[in-house]
Amino acid sequence: xxxxxxxxxxxxxxxxxxxxxxxxxxxxxxxxxxxxxxxxxxxxxxxxxxxxxxxxxxxxxxxxxxxxxxxxxxxxxxxxxxxxxxxxxxxxxxxxxxxxxxxxxxxxxxxxxxxxxxxxxxxxxxxxxxxxxxxxxxxxxxxxxxxxxxxxxxxxxxxxxxxxxxxxxxxxxxxxxxxxxxxxxxxxxxxxxxxxxxxxxxxxxxxxxxxxxxxxxxxxxxxxxxxxxxxxxxxxxxxxxxxxxxxxxxxxxxxxxxxxxxxxxxxxxxxxxxxxxxxxxxxxxxxxxxxxxxxxxxxxxxxxxxxx
Numbered sequence: 001x002x003x004x005x006x007x008x009x010x011x012x013x014x015x016x017x018x019x020x021x022x023x024x025x026x027x028x029x030x031x032x033x034x035x036x037x038x039x040x041x042x043x044x045x046x047x048x049x050x051x052x053x054x055x056x057x058x059x060x061x062x063x064x065x066x067x068x069x070x071x072x073x074x075x076x077x078x079x080x081x082x083x084x085x086x087x088x089x090x091x092x093x094x095x096x097x098x099x100x101x102x103x104x105x106x107x108x109x110x111x112x113x114x115x116x117x118x119x120x121x122x123x124x125x126x127x128x129x130x131x132x133x134x135x136x137x138x139x140x141x142x143x144x145x146x147x148x149x150x151x152x153x154x155x156x157x158x159x160x161x162x163x164x165x166x167x168x169x170x171x172x173x174x175x176x177x178x179x180x181x182x183x184x185x186x187x188x189x190x191x192x193x194x195x196x197x198x199x200x201x202x203x204x205x206x207x208x209x210x211x212x213x214x215x216x217x218x219x220x221x222x223x224x225x226x227x228x229x230x231x232x233x234x235x236x237x238x239x240x241x242x243x244x245x246x247x248x249x250x251x252x253x254x255x256x257x258x259x260x261x262x263x264x265x266x267x268x269x270x271x272x273x274x275x276x277x278x279x280x281x282x283x284x285x286x287x288x289x290x291x292x293x294x295x296x297x298x299x300x301x302x303x304x305x306x307x308x
Contacts, residue, residue, distance in 0.1 A: 005083030009073035011039040016092035023094035029101035040067030071170035099200035114163040114190035118156035120201040135195040156201040176219040217260035252284040
Protein backbone atom coordinates (compact mmCIF):
# COMPACT_ATOMS: atom_id res chain seq x y z
CA UNK A 1 0.00 0.00 0.00
CA UNK A 2 1.46 3.32 -1.11
CA UNK A 3 2.54 5.49 1.82
CA UNK A 4 2.26 9.28 1.99
CA UNK A 5 4.42 11.44 4.24
CA UNK A 6 2.86 14.77 5.23
CA UNK A 7 5.60 17.29 6.04
CA UNK A 8 4.57 20.52 7.79
CA UNK A 9 7.14 23.29 8.40
CA UNK A 10 6.05 25.38 11.38
CA UNK A 11 7.19 28.89 12.25
CA UNK A 12 5.14 31.06 14.60
CA UNK A 13 1.85 29.44 13.61
CA UNK A 14 0.33 28.83 17.02
CA UNK A 15 -3.10 30.10 15.94
CA UNK A 16 -3.23 27.96 12.78
CA UNK A 17 -1.56 24.63 13.54
CA UNK A 18 -4.57 22.92 15.17
CA UNK A 19 -6.81 23.33 12.11
CA UNK A 20 -4.00 22.19 9.84
CA UNK A 21 -3.26 19.04 11.86
CA UNK A 22 -6.96 18.32 12.30
CA UNK A 23 -7.39 18.32 8.51
CA UNK A 24 -4.50 15.87 8.12
CA UNK A 25 -5.50 13.45 10.86
CA UNK A 26 -9.06 13.27 9.47
CA UNK A 27 -7.86 11.96 6.12
CA UNK A 28 -9.79 8.94 4.85
CA UNK A 29 -6.51 7.53 3.56
CA UNK A 30 -4.82 5.78 6.47
CA UNK A 31 -1.30 4.87 5.32
CA UNK A 32 0.24 8.24 6.15
CA UNK A 33 2.82 9.67 8.50
CA UNK A 34 2.75 13.25 9.76
CA UNK A 35 6.02 15.11 10.39
CA UNK A 36 5.94 18.61 11.90
CA UNK A 37 9.20 20.56 11.78
CA UNK A 38 9.37 23.55 14.12
CA UNK A 39 11.64 26.10 12.46
CA UNK A 40 12.87 27.86 15.59
CA UNK A 41 9.52 29.49 16.42
CA UNK A 42 9.68 32.44 18.80
CA UNK A 43 6.06 32.06 19.92
CA UNK A 44 4.57 28.97 21.60
CA UNK A 45 4.19 26.90 18.41
CA UNK A 46 6.51 24.13 19.63
CA UNK A 47 4.78 23.91 23.00
CA UNK A 48 1.39 23.72 21.30
CA UNK A 49 2.64 20.97 18.99
CA UNK A 50 3.85 18.95 21.96
CA UNK A 51 0.56 19.46 23.78
CA UNK A 52 -1.45 18.46 20.71
CA UNK A 53 0.63 15.33 20.31
CA UNK A 54 0.04 14.40 23.93
CA UNK A 55 -3.67 15.19 24.07
CA UNK A 56 -5.09 15.01 20.53
CA UNK A 57 -2.76 13.76 17.78
CA UNK A 58 -0.41 11.08 19.21
CA UNK A 59 0.49 9.90 15.71
CA UNK A 60 2.38 13.05 14.71
CA UNK A 61 6.17 13.29 14.79
CA UNK A 62 7.75 16.53 15.98
CA UNK A 63 11.18 17.70 14.85
CA UNK A 64 12.85 20.95 15.84
CA UNK A 65 15.61 23.03 14.28
CA UNK A 66 17.07 26.50 14.50
CA UNK A 67 15.33 29.09 12.37
CA UNK A 68 16.58 28.37 8.83
CA UNK A 69 13.49 28.81 6.70
CA UNK A 70 10.80 26.61 5.19
CA UNK A 71 13.04 24.99 2.57
CA UNK A 72 15.47 23.72 5.21
CA UNK A 73 12.56 22.53 7.35
CA UNK A 74 11.00 20.67 4.42
CA UNK A 75 14.30 19.00 3.57
CA UNK A 76 14.78 18.02 7.21
CA UNK A 77 11.33 16.45 7.30
CA UNK A 78 11.98 14.76 3.97
CA UNK A 79 15.18 13.20 5.32
CA UNK A 80 13.18 11.58 8.13
CA UNK A 81 10.23 10.49 6.00
CA UNK A 82 9.44 6.94 4.92
CA UNK A 83 6.65 7.59 2.40
CA UNK A 84 6.55 6.92 -1.33
CA UNK A 85 4.91 10.29 -2.00
CA UNK A 86 5.28 13.56 -0.14
CA UNK A 87 2.54 16.01 0.81
CA UNK A 88 4.18 19.30 1.76
CA UNK A 89 1.69 21.35 3.75
CA UNK A 90 2.05 24.85 5.15
CA UNK A 91 0.90 25.09 8.75
CA UNK A 92 -1.82 27.64 7.96
CA UNK A 93 -3.36 25.63 5.11
CA UNK A 94 -5.81 22.74 5.24
CA UNK A 95 -6.66 19.74 3.08
CA UNK A 96 -10.08 18.15 2.67
CA UNK A 97 -10.65 14.70 4.24
CA UNK A 98 -10.44 12.68 1.02
CA UNK A 99 -7.57 14.57 -0.65
CA UNK A 100 -4.90 11.95 -0.16
CA UNK A 101 -7.18 9.01 -0.88
CA UNK A 102 -8.38 10.47 -4.17
CA UNK A 103 -4.93 11.57 -5.26
CA UNK A 104 -3.31 8.25 -4.40
CA UNK A 105 -5.93 6.50 -6.54
CA UNK A 106 -5.14 8.77 -9.48
CA UNK A 107 -1.39 8.42 -8.91
CA UNK A 108 -1.73 4.65 -9.27
CA UNK A 109 -3.98 4.96 -12.32
CA UNK A 110 -1.49 7.24 -14.07
CA UNK A 111 1.60 5.13 -13.48
CA UNK A 112 3.14 7.08 -10.59
CA UNK A 113 3.97 10.58 -11.92
CA UNK A 114 6.80 12.71 -10.55
CA UNK A 115 4.36 15.51 -9.71
CA UNK A 116 0.63 15.24 -9.12
CA UNK A 117 -0.81 18.73 -9.70
CA UNK A 118 -3.92 19.44 -7.64
CA UNK A 119 -6.53 22.19 -7.85
CA UNK A 120 -7.06 24.56 -4.91
CA UNK A 121 -8.80 27.64 -3.60
CA UNK A 122 -7.18 30.59 -1.85
CA UNK A 123 -8.88 32.34 1.07
CA UNK A 124 -8.04 35.61 2.78
CA UNK A 125 -8.03 36.00 6.54
CA UNK A 126 -11.79 36.63 6.62
CA UNK A 127 -12.48 33.34 4.84
CA UNK A 128 -13.41 34.95 1.53
CA UNK A 129 -12.32 33.02 -1.55
CA UNK A 130 -9.96 35.27 -3.49
CA UNK A 131 -8.78 32.81 -6.14
CA UNK A 132 -9.55 29.41 -7.61
CA UNK A 133 -7.02 27.38 -9.52
CA UNK A 134 -8.77 24.51 -11.27
CA UNK A 135 -7.23 22.26 -13.92
CA UNK A 136 -10.27 21.11 -15.88
CA UNK A 137 -8.13 19.68 -18.66
CA UNK A 138 -4.53 18.65 -19.00
CA UNK A 139 -2.56 21.58 -20.47
CA UNK A 140 -1.24 21.24 -24.01
CA UNK A 141 2.21 22.34 -22.92
CA UNK A 142 3.03 22.11 -19.21
CA UNK A 143 6.32 23.97 -19.79
CA UNK A 144 4.27 27.07 -20.51
CA UNK A 145 2.42 26.47 -17.24
CA UNK A 146 5.77 26.33 -15.49
CA UNK A 147 6.86 29.62 -17.05
CA UNK A 148 3.57 31.15 -15.90
CA UNK A 149 4.06 29.78 -12.36
CA UNK A 150 0.93 27.72 -12.89
CA UNK A 151 1.67 24.14 -11.90
CA UNK A 152 -0.56 23.92 -8.88
CA UNK A 153 0.69 24.88 -5.45
CA UNK A 154 3.11 23.20 -3.05
CA UNK A 155 0.28 22.24 -0.69
CA UNK A 156 -2.16 21.12 -3.40
CA UNK A 157 0.35 18.82 -5.09
CA UNK A 158 1.92 15.46 -4.34
CA UNK A 159 5.58 14.80 -5.09
CA UNK A 160 7.25 11.45 -5.72
CA UNK A 161 9.91 11.08 -3.04
CA UNK A 162 12.29 9.20 -5.33
CA UNK A 163 12.33 12.13 -7.77
CA UNK A 164 12.70 14.71 -5.00
CA UNK A 165 15.81 12.94 -3.76
CA UNK A 166 17.13 12.59 -7.30
CA UNK A 167 17.10 16.37 -7.87
CA UNK A 168 18.27 17.35 -4.40
CA UNK A 169 14.86 18.50 -3.11
CA UNK A 170 14.45 22.16 -2.04
CA UNK A 171 17.21 24.67 -2.77
CA UNK A 172 17.96 26.03 0.69
CA UNK A 173 19.80 29.07 -0.69
CA UNK A 174 16.85 30.55 -2.60
CA UNK A 175 14.77 33.19 -0.84
CA UNK A 176 11.88 33.13 -3.35
CA UNK A 177 10.67 31.09 -6.37
CA UNK A 178 11.68 27.93 -4.48
CA UNK A 179 8.66 25.97 -5.65
CA UNK A 180 9.13 26.78 -9.33
CA UNK A 181 12.86 26.11 -9.14
CA UNK A 182 12.08 22.68 -7.66
CA UNK A 183 9.49 21.90 -10.33
CA UNK A 184 11.90 22.98 -13.07
CA UNK A 185 14.58 20.61 -11.82
CA UNK A 186 12.04 17.79 -11.52
CA UNK A 187 10.69 18.27 -15.04
CA UNK A 188 14.21 18.19 -16.46
CA UNK A 189 14.64 14.60 -15.20
CA UNK A 190 11.05 13.29 -15.19
CA UNK A 191 8.35 15.11 -17.13
CA UNK A 192 5.59 12.68 -16.19
CA UNK A 193 3.03 14.88 -14.41
CA UNK A 194 -0.71 14.54 -13.87
CA UNK A 195 -3.39 17.21 -13.34
CA UNK A 196 -6.50 16.90 -11.18
CA UNK A 197 -9.60 19.13 -11.35
CA UNK A 198 -10.84 18.25 -7.86
CA UNK A 199 -10.41 21.03 -5.29
CA UNK A 200 -9.07 19.40 -2.14
CA UNK A 201 -6.84 22.14 -0.70
CA UNK A 202 -7.54 25.49 0.95
CA UNK A 203 -4.61 27.90 0.93
CA UNK A 204 -4.72 30.76 3.42
CA UNK A 205 -3.40 34.08 2.14
CA UNK A 206 -2.06 36.16 5.02
CA UNK A 207 -1.67 39.93 4.78
CA UNK A 208 1.66 39.83 6.60
CA UNK A 209 4.53 37.46 7.12
CA UNK A 210 4.97 36.56 3.46
CA UNK A 211 8.33 36.97 1.77
CA UNK A 212 6.49 37.90 -1.45
CA UNK A 213 5.69 41.25 0.17
CA UNK A 214 9.30 41.92 1.17
CA UNK A 215 12.61 41.97 -0.72
CA UNK A 216 10.64 42.77 -3.87
CA UNK A 217 13.66 43.70 -5.99
CA UNK A 218 15.48 40.43 -5.26
CA UNK A 219 12.28 38.44 -5.81
CA UNK A 220 11.85 39.88 -9.32
CA UNK A 221 15.52 39.26 -10.12
CA UNK A 222 15.16 35.61 -9.14
CA UNK A 223 11.91 35.35 -11.11
CA UNK A 224 13.57 36.68 -14.26
CA UNK A 225 16.69 34.54 -13.94
CA UNK A 226 14.70 31.35 -13.37
CA UNK A 227 12.42 31.98 -16.35
CA UNK A 228 15.43 32.75 -18.51
CA UNK A 229 17.01 29.44 -17.44
CA UNK A 230 13.82 27.59 -18.37
CA UNK A 231 13.72 29.24 -21.82
CA UNK A 232 17.39 28.41 -22.37
CA UNK A 233 16.74 24.78 -21.40
CA UNK A 234 13.80 24.49 -23.78
CA UNK A 235 15.70 25.97 -26.71
CA UNK A 236 18.85 23.94 -26.04
CA UNK A 237 16.89 20.69 -25.91
CA UNK A 238 14.60 21.52 -28.86
CA UNK A 239 11.48 21.30 -26.70
CA UNK A 240 8.42 22.84 -28.34
CA UNK A 241 7.09 25.94 -26.58
CA UNK A 242 5.68 29.37 -27.45
CA UNK A 243 8.81 31.51 -27.42
CA UNK A 244 7.00 34.81 -27.98
CA UNK A 245 4.77 34.28 -24.93
CA UNK A 246 7.76 33.10 -22.89
CA UNK A 247 9.69 36.26 -23.79
CA UNK A 248 6.64 38.35 -22.90
CA UNK A 249 6.59 36.77 -19.43
CA UNK A 250 10.22 37.78 -18.92
CA UNK A 251 9.54 41.26 -20.32
CA UNK A 252 6.62 41.87 -17.95
CA UNK A 253 8.84 40.88 -15.04
CA UNK A 254 11.57 43.27 -16.21
CA UNK A 255 8.97 46.04 -16.32
CA UNK A 256 8.05 45.39 -12.68
CA UNK A 257 11.72 45.31 -11.72
CA UNK A 258 12.20 48.74 -13.33
CA UNK A 259 10.30 50.36 -10.45
CA UNK A 260 12.90 49.05 -7.99
CA UNK A 261 16.14 49.04 -10.02
CA UNK A 262 16.10 50.98 -13.28
CA UNK A 263 19.70 50.22 -14.25
CA UNK A 264 19.34 46.47 -13.73
CA UNK A 265 16.06 46.37 -15.61
CA UNK A 266 17.64 48.11 -18.61
CA UNK A 267 20.57 45.71 -18.49
CA UNK A 268 18.31 42.65 -18.41
CA UNK A 269 16.18 44.02 -21.23
CA UNK A 270 19.31 44.08 -23.40
CA UNK A 271 20.76 40.75 -22.31
CA UNK A 272 17.76 38.47 -21.66
CA UNK A 273 15.53 39.30 -24.62
CA UNK A 274 16.08 38.95 -28.39
CA UNK A 275 17.34 42.09 -30.14
CA UNK A 276 14.19 42.11 -32.30
CA UNK A 277 11.84 41.67 -29.34
CA UNK A 278 8.45 43.37 -29.62
CA UNK A 279 6.06 43.24 -26.64
CA UNK A 280 2.56 41.87 -26.96
CA UNK A 281 -0.58 42.77 -25.07
CA UNK A 282 -0.82 40.93 -21.77
CA UNK A 283 -2.32 41.36 -18.30
CA UNK A 284 0.62 43.61 -17.39
CA UNK A 285 1.20 45.27 -20.77
CA UNK A 286 -1.85 47.07 -22.13
CA UNK A 287 -2.63 48.83 -25.41
CA UNK A 288 -1.42 52.25 -24.22
CA UNK A 289 1.93 50.84 -23.26
CA UNK A 290 2.29 49.11 -26.64
CA UNK A 291 1.53 52.39 -28.41
CA UNK A 292 4.14 54.27 -26.38
CA UNK A 293 6.66 51.49 -26.86
CA UNK A 294 6.22 51.55 -30.65
CA UNK A 295 7.06 55.27 -30.67
CA UNK A 296 9.64 55.66 -27.88
CA UNK A 297 11.10 52.23 -27.14
CA UNK A 298 11.55 50.57 -23.75
CA UNK A 299 13.61 53.07 -21.77
CA UNK A 300 11.62 56.20 -22.62
CA UNK A 301 8.29 54.40 -22.31
CA UNK A 302 9.19 53.30 -18.79
CA UNK A 303 10.11 56.85 -17.89
CA UNK A 304 6.81 58.13 -19.27
CA UNK A 305 4.80 55.47 -17.45
CA UNK A 306 6.52 56.27 -14.16
CA UNK A 307 5.31 59.87 -14.50
CA UNK A 308 1.69 58.98 -15.26
